[in-house]
Amino acid sequence: MxxxxxxxxxxxxxxxxxxxxxxxxxxxxxxxxxxxxxxxxxxxxxxxxxxxxxxxxxxxxxxxxxxxxxxxxxxxxxxxxxxxxxxxxxxxxxxxxxxxxxxxxxxxxxxxxxxxxxxxxxxxxxxxxxxxxxxxxxxxxxxxxxxxxxxxxxxxxxxxxxxxxxxxIIFTLYYHMDLLINNGHFSSKEKNRTDTIKYIPGVASIEPTELMSYLQESDTSSVVHQIIFKAFExxxxxxxxxxxxxxxxxxxxxxxxxxxxxxxxxxxxxxxxxTHSPIATSLWAESDCSYWLAAQPPRSVLYISFGSYAHVSKRDLHEIARGLLASKVRFIWVLRPDIVSSDEPDPLPGGFLEESKGRGMVVQWCSQKEVLSHPSIGGFLTHCGWNSILESIWCGVPMLCFPLLTDQFTNRKLLVKDWRIGIGIGELNSVSKEVVSKRIEELVRGKEGEEIREEVKKVKIVLESAISPxxxxxxxxxxxxxxxxxxxxxxxxxxxxxxxxxxxx
The missing domain is CATH 3.40.50.2000 (Glycogen Phosphorylase B;)
Incomplete structure (x- = not known):
């Protein structure tokens, strides 16, 4: 006080x-x-x-x-x-x-x-x-x-x-955009360089493909680029x-x-x-998933959410859906109404709900913290938004990573390469149902999933210690x-x- x-x-x-x-x-x-x-x-x-x-x-x-x-x-x-x-x-x-x-x-x-x-x-x-x-x-x-x-x-x-x-790391990369520009890794008049970046203070190395999406683009005239330039000035x-x-x-x-x-x-x-705040913050009505989760075995359910903002192409969404079906893993999938577009109210492939009936639940929105903290959750397929990452770590849940936009690509680097608490499932416009199915099974049922879960426990302790007295x-x-x-x-x-x-x- x-x-x-x-x-x-x-x-x-x-x-x-x-x-x-x-x-x-x-x-x-x-x-x-x-x-x-x-x-x-x-x-x-x-x-x-x-x-x-x-x-x-x-x-x-x-x-x-x-x-x-x-x-x-x-x-x-x-x-x-x-x-x-x-x-x-x-x-x-x-x-x-x-x-x-x-x-x-x-x-x-x-x-x-x-x-x-x-x-x-x-x-x-x-x-x-x-x-x-x-x-x-x-x-x-x-x-x-x-x-x-x-x-x-x-x-x-x-x-x-x-x-x-x-x-x-995201702050410092934006803060030092001038270094990226001067070295030809961003906003280059020619094609951006593809060699490893090793000159950002406090960042030992990072690949250009691990930069935020806006720093990978050649056209920097968009309104978002205007915002980023002015905001960090x-x-x-x-x-x-x-x-x-x-x-x-x-x-x-x-x-x-x-x-x-x-x-x-x-x-x-x-x-x-x-798990619960007295202050309303959700922009969508939340479904109560607790009764369904309570009926599932421990660590058997994959939670899937691509966050509150970024969009998924219909092509990628269909590949992920088919990979999920092929894995036979139980799931809760949050599909907000505009996940593909406000003009695309039914983005799932035909027959998905019928084929997954009994082992899956699709909702428009839910209380993510309450779902992640449930003992039946065995993994989280995430867009790698920072709130989702922190919440997943806090709940000890290992992650499958499919970044869509902005900081999420750099966040995936932290999860997969630096902290070893996540597995990538592929890239935009090339993710495949075969890889998705294999990665889901590895995370929820495989040895690699167990190893990652142990690493998540270590990072969870770091978070808990940080906010202790x-x-x-x-x-x-x-x-x-x-x-x-x-x-x-x-x-x-x-x-x-x-x-x-x-x-x-």
Whole structure:
């Protein structure tokens, strides 16, 4: 807790990037700050808020939980947290598009709005909050992928805390894009080089095919590239960087970053109790899989999910589905409605549901943490999103890796090559049912799966130790709070000196 009686209660304005995989850890960070004695104002976009409320209501209606204590979410997803004593206020802001706009189907238009329009709405809201807030705003905590936080924070005279929701290796590769460009491994006028990259500080070596997807592309004129370039230029102005990773998992990378930035590894950021949070964060209604899972033998079920954002081609989806059928392994498969496209409501191959009846369950969405923590789960076929990886490790579940987009290719390198807790199943547009079937059987029933499961147990201990009372992430979070408070006092002092005419020449 922040207990100094002479210190004003700190107040953080926290803004997540408006995508499911970013909102979840940011909500958990907000509750972590509030539990530490901060007042927190959490800012969602109107679209995220609308879909969260709608999915929460549908989840409880579908599962017959009409009397659940957490149904008080009509206008404020933090109502339950506030009832437990946490000082979390809630605001929503327009991202510049109507709530009804299909952001999945029109991705580039959505990203254009996030790049060009959202900042004006955020700045207007922040000016009001900073002017009226009690206690006064101490800092802005915003996702690193925004292009405006450093500039707005400077205008408002408050520190900017950049929140990085992915591994440190991804941050440092983006942070050092200039080195990749200068060495011809990215944005080359000719074809990008294919030799091993060995010059990024804190990264011993990485193959070009292991870079994030956006750093493998030759055309860098897309809206996403514009966002990445501008966001990491802005990130250089961040006063602090918090990262949802663990020092012991990436010691060399983090140590190198700390030479350049106030970089704090404070992960994994989970809700207390891990499986259940009093705050609604899902954008889709969740199915209750517990009854089906309870009827399955221990470690016999493969859980499959490709996350909340990236899309799978119909071709690859069909190969994976046919490989799954051939493996004869039990499964729960999360297929969100837009997994291929909003225009493709029935992406599975014909006859799949009939052929798998009795040994499989296909749902649009579920509580991933609750499923992964069930003893019947024997493996996780994942897109290698960072939230999914941390949750799988925490539950001791080995992984099959099929990255689709952005950081997921680099995350696969960490899982398969560095930590040896995952198996690759193939590449985009070339994955085959034969390899998928073989890898599933190896993971769930084979010797390699047992070996990987033992490695996952070791990494799980690293995560548990990091957030223990004397763990590295706990100490790093304590250090961040202390550094932030000292920085705030210094800014207040500088402001008083400058306004008081006592500047030393």
């Amino acid at each position: 922040v207990n100094d009686p002479n210190m004003k209660k700190p107040h953080a304005v926290v803004i997540p990037y408006p995508l499911q995989g970013h909102v979840i850890p940011t909500v958990h960070l907000a509750t972590k700050l509030a539990a530490r004695g901060f007042a927190v104002t959490f800012v969602n976009t109107e679209s995220i808020h609308h879909h969260t409320i709608l999915s929460h209501q549908n989840t409880h209606n579908n599962n017959g939980n009409d009397n659940d204590n957490n149904d008080n979410h009509d206008d404020d997803i933090f109502a339950g947290a506030r009832a437990s004593g946490l000082d979390i206020r809630y605001e929503v802001v327009s991202d510049g598009l109507p709530v009804s706009f299909d952001r999945s189907l029109h991705h580039d238009q959505f990203m254009q709005a996030v790049l060009h329009v959202l900042s004006a709405h955020v700045e207007e809201l922040l000016r009001r909050i900073v002017a009226d807030a009690d206690p006064p705003v101490t800092c802005l905590v915003a996702d690193t992928f925004f292009v405006w936080p450093s500039a707005i924070a400077k205008k408002l005279g408050i520190p900017y805390v950049s929140f990085w929701t992915e591994p440190a 802005d990130a250089k102005g961040a006063d602090f960087v918090l990262s949802n990773t663990v020092y012991e998992l990436e010691p060399d990378t983090i140590s190198a970053l700390q030479i350049e930035k106030h970089f704090y590894a404070i992960g994994p950021i989970f809700p207390p109790g891990f 004397n763990g590295s992430s706990t100490k790093n979070f304590d250090q961040f709070v202390s550094d932030l408070m000292n920085y705030g006092r210094k800014m207040d002092g500088d402001h008083q000196v400058n306004n008081g005419g006592h500047v030393m020449s």
